[in-house]
Amino acid sequence: MKTVLIGVGQAGGKLTAALQSFDQQMGFGAVLGAIGVNTAKTDLQSLPFETVLIGQDRVNGHGVGGDNELGAEVMQADKTEVMSALDGRITAQTESIFVVAGLGGGSGSGGAPVLAKALRRVYDIPVYVLGILPGQDEGAMYQVNAGRSLKTVARESDAVLLVDNDAFRSSGESMSEGFDAINDAIARRVGLLLAAGEAVEGVGESVVDSSEVINTLRAGGIAALGYASAEASEVAEENINAVMSTTRRSLLTGTSLPDASDADSALVIIAGKPDTIPRKGVERARRWVEDETGSMQVRGGDFPLESGRIASLILLGGVERSDRVEAFMERAREAIEHAATEEREDPKEMWHNDELDDLL
Numbered sequence: 001m002k003t004v005l006i007g008v009g010q011a012g013g014k015l016t017a018a019l020q021s022f023d024q025q026m027g028f029g030a031v032l033g034a035i036g037v038n039t040a041k042t043d044l045q046s047l048p049f050e051t052v053l054i055g056q057d058r059v060n061g062h063g064v065g066g067d068n069e070l071g072a073e074v075m076q077a078d079k080t081e082v083m084s085a086l087d088g089r090i091t092a093q094t095e096s097i098f099v100v101a102g103l104g105g106g107s108g109s110g111g112a113p114v115l116a117k118a119l120r121r122v123y124d125i126p127v128y129v130l131g132i133l134p135g136q137d138e139g140a141m142y143q144v145n146a147g148r149s150l151k152t153v154a155r156e157s158d159a160v161l162l163v164d165n166d167a168f169r170s171s172g173e174s175m176s177e178g179f180d181a182i183n184d185a186i187a188r189r190v191g192l193l194l195a196a197g198e199a200v201e202g203v204g205e206s207v208v209d210s211s212e213v214i215n216t217l218r219a220g221g222i223a224a225l226g227y228a229s230a231e232a233s234e235v236a237e238e239n240i241n242a243v244m245s246t247t248r249r250s251l252l253t254g255t256s257l258p259d260a261s262d263a264d265s266a267l268v269i270i271a272g273k274p275d276t277i278p279r280k281g282v283e284r285a286r287r288w289v290e291d292e293t294g295s296m297q298v299r300g301g302d303f304p305l306e307s308g309r310i311a312s313l314i315l316l317g318g319v320e321r322s323d324r325v326e327a328f329m330e331r332a333r334e335a336i337e338h339a340a341t342e343e344r345e346d347p348k349e350m351w352h353n354d355e356l357d358d359l360l
């Protein structure tokens, strides 16, 4: 899926740089271009692409200090500059735009929903948000910011691909020590997803196409991405177990949003050397994902890749009913103070919850 990336805020910029670098290293060519946007001048200086400093009249290049309402306001005021920087980068080839942001801070959390809304008004291609949830031990402000931002980006974008910082954290490491490793892990997964529909070698009916990614995300709301890989044999028949076990790990322990296995739709992509991918294994894995997610809309396809390993990449659409998202929204509400005792019968109701204000 040929994509243009817009990193908003510090986390958004760094993750965008990691995504672009992975795509270049692998020679995929799925990332057509990238820009970085921030209210903090120093965070933009190290980024290897064009950047736009917003909110100079309000914060003078010093960041918004976690105030995501201010982040939303300055993006609203300066969005024309951001849209101008995109001019000429979004061409007839571009199939999607990803706004990349940490949802717990100020600039990315507030800016991403405003920018997604503006982009959707101008472009016909899908506008997705790659959003990062704060880890559990980050403070109340981060949880509240992320709760409000998530609720708003889910409405203002075509879908939110959600990543929980806790999902990729190594034990004994502080959140900030682990950021580079977390960004690399996310970049590998999202980079493979973007490249999957771009495969030109071995094109056949079993090869996954970008339109299947778009269709899996079509219902909107929240999406998650799972990944696992294993050594492969040169003989396809001997890889049936590898395909099944990587698929189980990908969904049960390898997702960007832990415990989000209840989904409305899914796409199971098996990556590896084309003649080592067992058809029987791929079909069995697809049916297993159908059972696990409870979804009748599970697509499947191959991603031909010169590698001695087999990988299973699973895109899940419509995971807002999952325990993980519900637990996060609960955490955000508790941080707002009085909603902890509330009993909800239908988890979908949280999207209509008035105690967690929309940002826009």
Ligand SMILES: Nc1nc2c(ncn2[C@@H]2O[C@H](COP(=O)(O)OP(=O)(O)OP(=O)(O)O)[C@@H](O)[C@H]2O)c(=O)[nH]1
Binding pocket: 008, 009, 010, 011, 012, 014, 015, 038, 039, 040, 063, 064, 065, 066, 067, 101, 102, 103, 104, 105, 106, 107, 108, 109, 132, 133, 134, 135, 138, 142, 165, 175, 179, 180, 182, 183
């Ligand atoms: N995965 C990942 N998360 C990050 C990174 N840097 C910060 N975060 C997370 O992102 C949130 C903070 O967002 P930032 O992007 O730092 O903040 P900002 O959008 O620049 O906003 P202000 O600093 O308030 O102007 C926190 O939840 C951090 O844990 C990073 O490089 N990678």
